[in-house]
Amino acid sequence: MNKIKCAIIGPGNIGTDLLYKLRRSTLLEPVWMVGVDPASEGLARAREFGLKTTDQGVDGLLPHVKADGVQIAFDATSAYVHKSNSDKLNALGVMMIDLTPAAIGPYCVPPVNLKKHAGKREMNVNMVTCGGQATIPMVYAVSRVQKVRYAEIVATVASKSVGPGTRKNIDEFTRTTAGAVASVGGADEGKAIIVINPAEPPLIMRDTIHCLTVEPPRQEEIEASVREMLGQVQQYVPGYRLKNGPVFDGNRVTTFMEVEGLGDFLPKYAGNLDIMTASATRTAEMFAEEMMKR
Amino acid sequence: MNLQGIQIKVHDMSLRDGMHPKRHQITVAQMQSIARGLDEAGVPLIEVTHGDGLGGASVNYGFPAASDEEYLRAVIPLLKRAKVSALLLPGIGTVDHLRMAADCGVSTIRVATHCTEADVSEQHIALGRKMGLDTVGFLMMAHMIAPEPLVEQALLMESYGANCLYVTDSAGYMLPDDVTARIRLLRERCKPETEIGFHGHHNLAMGVANSIAAVAAGARRIDCACGGMGAGAGNTPLEVFVAVCNRMGIDTGVDVFKVSDVAEDLVTPILDFPVRIDRNALTLGYAGVYSSFLLFAKRAQEKYGIPARELLLELGRRKMVGGQEDMIEDTALTLARERGLLATRA
Numbered sequence: 001m002n003k004i005k006c007a008i009i010g011p012g013n014i015g016t017d018l019l020y021k022l023r024r025s026t027l028l029e030p031v032w033m034v035g036v037d038p039a040s041e042g043l044a045r046a047r048e049f050g051l052k053t054t055d056q057g058v059d060g061l062l063p064h065v066k067a068d069g070v071q072i073a074f075d076a077t078s079a080y081v082h083k084s085n086s087d088k089l090n091a092l093g094v095m096m097i098d099l100t101p102a103a104i105g106p107y108c109v110p111p112v113n114l115k116k117h118a119g120k121r122e123m124n125v126n127m128v129t130c131g132g133q134a135t136i137p138m139v140y141a142v143s144r145v146q147k148v149r150y151a152e153i154v155a156t157v158a159s160k161s162v163g164p165g166t167r168k169n170i171d172e173f174t175r176t177t178a179g180a181v182a183s184v185g186g187a188d189e190g191k192a193i194i195v196i197n198p199a200e201p202p203l204i205m206r207d208t209i210h211c212l213t214v215e216p217p218r219q220e221e222i223e224a225s226v227r228e229m230l231g232q233v234q235q236y237v238p239g240y241r242l243k244n245g246p247v248f249d250g251n252r253v254t255t256f257m258e259v260e261g262l263g264d265f266l267p268k269y270a271g272n273l274d275i276m277t278a279s280a281t282r283t284a285e286m287f288a289e290e291m292m293k294r
Numbered sequence: 295m296n297l298q299g300i301q302i303k304v305h306d307m308s309l310r311d312g313m314h315p316k317r318h319q320i321t322v323a324q325m326q327s328i329a330r331g332l333d334e335a336g337v338p339l340i341e342v343t344h345g346d347g348l349g350g351a352s353v354n355y356g357f358p359a360a361s362d363e364e365y366l367r368a369v370i371p372l373l374k375r376a377k378v379s380a381l382l383l384p385g386i387g388t389v390d391h392l393r394m395a396a397d398c399g400v401s402t403i404r405v406a407t408h409c410t411e412a413d414v415s416e417q418h419i420a421l422g423r424k425m426g427l428d429t430v431g432f433l434m435m436a437h438m439i440a441p442e443p444l445v446e447q448a449l450l451m452e453s454y455g456a457n458c459l460y461v462t463d464s465a466g467y468m469l470p471d472d473v474t475a476r477i478r479l480l481r482e483r484c485k486p487e488t489e490i491g492f493h494g495h496h497n498l499a500m501g502v503a504n505s506i507a508a509v510a511a512g513a514r515r516i517d518c519a520c521g522g523m524g525a526g527a528g529n530t531p532l533e534v535f536v537a538v539c540n541r542m543g544i545d546t547g548v549d550v551f552k553v554s555d556v557a558e559d560l561v562t563p564i565l566d567f568p569v570r571i572d573r574n575a576l577t578l579g580y581a582g583v584y585s586s587f588l589l590f591a592k593r594a595q596e597k598y599g600i601p602a603r604e605l606l607l608e609l610g611r612r613k614m615v616g617g618q619e620d621m622i623e624d625t626a627l628t629l630a631r632e633r634g635l636l637a638t639r640a
Contacts, residue, residue: 067312154617156618167411167413167416170414171390173385174385175388193386195385195614195615195618196385196408197408198614199613203613206621206624208620208621208624212353243628244624244628244631245627245629252353254353254623256623256624284313
């Protein structure tokens with residue numbers, strides 16, 4: 001079967017971890033890695049895996065898109081350059097999966113709304129944030145049972161797994177995540193908190209999801225819904241675990257999650273990064289299936 | 295120790311850190327009356343926000359009796375001399391909250407991070423400075439790292455634009471020598487015009503002694519709480535610190551009797567329980583645990599049957615940092631299940 005050919009923009013930690021995951025995919029084939037630094041280790045590594053590379057940014061890729069049949073591109077650079085990357089590639093018919101916080105396309109959280117987006121043949125979808133990917137499925141698990149008036153998530157990540165881009169604009173994380181907790185998770189109002197913990201050895205990502213329901217929580221239905229959702233996320237992030245809960249306390253429903261990564265390129269504790277690359281891969285596969293049907 | 299004639303600024307915490315023992319339920323009227331009393335007693339700077347800073351209103355930390363904006367707009371116009379500060383923890387609050395606080399008329403914004411994570415404060419410190427605010431970098435849980443790396447982090451905050459740098463003993467763990475080592479090195483390395491501050495908790499009864507050590511090592515801003523109303527066993531009690539400063543000839547500009555009247559007549563009556571060094575508050579200071587965890591651990595004890603002290607020790611062992619209040623219930627659930635106190639999940 002012919003796989004759908006992909007390009008990765010940004011040969012850093014995320015881009016490289018993504019490369020590992022795409023290489024295992026039965027539907028996707030990574031063919032290009034795009035960077036801006038000729039001395040980049042990530043580009044060298046991609047070449048070792050047989051990918052074509054350019055250090056001229058997206059402009060270095062554009063002339064080859066047609067000939068090499070690139071249909072999907074992943075942007076793992078920064079919000080600042082994403083729009084221009086996306087415009088250029090969309091113009092050539094390449095669909096864009098955005099791992100930056102730019103969020104010019106609709107938010108995509110695979111077990112919640114991926115099918116809807118794939119059916120619509122979106123040209124740009126955004127992967128929200130690591131905290132969003134780890135928590136929104138659980139907000140949705142409650143909101144599909146009954147109305148949630150407020151959802152709040154607390155993501156705690158290891159200091160070593162938080163890069164300089166996130167650190168320079170941590171507000172973008174809180175705002176984007178809070179917005180998607182409401183709009184994708186299905187709560188009237190959303191709030192997001194991020195805590196960075198420097199403990200050694202680094203702690204595995206933890207996520208706590210508090211939902212306040214309008215009516216008293218229907219406990220059995222919520223428990224079943226949470227279990228079902230857990231299974232769905234575990235299909236692409238096997239280390240997504242329910243540590244405690246759901247706890248019912250009045251109209252509060254709280255689930256305590258742990259997210260351990262696969263340890264492809266990034267260390268296992270960095271479940272926050274793994275869930276981004278895994279969700280992006282999952283998303284691309286769903287779009288690839290649609291493309292193959294055409 | 296001769297500190298005669300040194301001028302320092304005391305910064306009252308009772309209406310911010312004091313929100314913790316009040317579960318953030320201090321009313322607007324109570325805030326107004328205490329703030330007015332502090333102003334009349336000559337306290338130059340008063341912090342007002344949710345206990346966890348701007349945007350702290352949440353399930354995780356507690357919903358307050360009024361919003362940050364309501365408190366700030368109610369308190370600031372009443373004050374004749376005193377200025378008001380707001381605390382902001384990046385990851386909880388954002389620059390939008392900062393702009394709101396500035397619009398309400400705060401003079402000072404304090405941007406707080408865990409002691410190793412100063413680089414998440416860049417956007418907030420830079421904006422505070424750009425807006426012309428007195429901008430403070432506030433390094434929490436400062437006992438967890440040695441003086442050298444702590445100073446490196448503080449200098450990052452200085453490079454973003456902070457004009458004042460704080461060593462914050464969030465766990466009330468430090469002893470005077472720990473304070474001296476950190477403040478002295480910071481004084482040596484930061485710009486001469488950068489001010490240095492110290493924020494203590496009284497969990498080992500070291501609040502006053504640590505604050506005096508900080509002044510001796512070069513700190514000129516000291517956080518205290520009127521009536522000691524703060525997280526854990528409270529902050530350095532303001533009236534006691536001022537009395538000691540008077541005896542030593544350190545000039546705070548605060549009237550010791552007026553401020554002790556505020557403590558006695560306005561703060562003490564609103565406490566839900568005496569803020570003191572009970573066994574759990576002691577554990578915070580002894581094991582180096584974030585002081586705001588105290589009430590959460592007590593509530594978890596009631597609900598899950600795990601003694602608060604054990605919970606606090608476990609959180610300390612797991613090196614939990616400020617903001618991880620969610621892990622208290624999580625840890626209690628895990629321990630309760632291990633001990634058969636909880637029905638096992640299907």
